[in-house]
Amino acid sequence: MSTNDTAAPILSARGLHHSFGQTEALRGIDLDVHAGEVLAVMGPSGSGKSTLLHCLAGVLVPDGGSVTYRPAGRSAVETSALGEPERARLRLSDFGFVFQFGQLLPELTAADNVSIPLLLAGTRRPEALRRSRDLLERLGLDGLGAKLPGELSGGQAQRVAVARALVTSPAVLFADEPTGSLDSLASENVLTLMLELVREAGTTVVMITHDARTAAYADREVIVRDGAIGAGYRVSA
Numbered sequence: 001m002s003t004n005d006t007a008a009p010i011l012s013a014r015g016l017h018h019s020f021g022q023t024e025a026l027r028g029i030d031l032d033v034h035a036g037e038v039l040a041v042m043g044p045s046g047s048g049k050s051t052l053l054h055c056l057a058g059v060l061v062p063d064g065g066s067v068t069y070r071p072a073g074r075s076a077v078e079t080s081a082l083g084e085p086e087r088a089r090l091r092l093s094d095f096g097f098v099f100q101f102g103q104l105l106p107e108l109t110a111a112d113n114v115s116i117p118l119l120l121a122g123t124r125r126p127e128a129l130r131r132s133r134d135l136l137e138r139l140g141l142d143g144l145g146a147k148l149p150g151e152l153s154g155g156q157a158q159r160v161a162v163a164r165a166l167v168t169s170p171a172v173l174f175a176d177e178p179t180g181s182l183d184s185l186a187s188e189n190v191l192t193l194m195l196e197l198v199r200e201a202g203t204t205v206v207m208i209t210h211d212a213r214t215a216a217y218a219d220r221e222v223i224v225r226d227g228a229i230g231a232g233y234r235v236s237a
Ligand SMILES: Nc1ncnc2c1ncn2[C@@H]1O[C@H](COP(=O)(O)OP(=O)(O)OP(=O)(O)O)[C@@H](O)[C@H]1O
Pocket: 020, 021, 023, 024, 025, 043, 044, 045, 046, 047, 048, 049, 050, 051, 052
């Protein structure tokens, strides 16, 4: 593991509060995420895990508290103080996202789906497609780049979603139940390949999961209960 506990965390949340109407989803969360670590976020349904992930990723601005992102070689930025256009740019350039249901665009081929973040970032299409096909191959999907999502198995589609999330070489990968829709064999396959790629690249991962077997792939886990961080412990160091 490339975690360096003495370095400043790549992401820091301080005193995060967030409410949806009367529902207090986050009630004062402090959390540091270290560069290169794979962090599992666990906890009961409705405890605030997705809200926390969305605040860390700059998808959502918390009602209170702050999120600071410290990219390697660039100045730290308080993402919770940025407007949506700046957060959108940062998400595209520095972060990758995988969700429970891959959310691939059904009318685009696997390779085109993977290319999207590169095209949005200004990469030319032939180069974007070349990089997409390389990554699909790394994920054991050689020859499937021309398939539509509907022609893939659940595990294959989720690997395409992982490729799309990693194609821009993000500093941080945010994953919300990335294998929650798969059976245990397909889930293990997706996780193993995903973690091989992120460990190799030194990508930091924040991964929500309900599943203890999935959390066992992480370096550390934190438990969210009622919008607060409960007991967390290091699984391996
Ligand atoms: N957009 C929203 N509008 C209203 N309430 C919301 C919204 N998003 C989340 N909530 C509420 O905020 C609380 C925390 O939700 P959140 O999705 O963060 O929990 P979670 O731990 O990720 O749950 P799950 O494991 O079921 O996905 C819940 O009570 C939820 O109902």
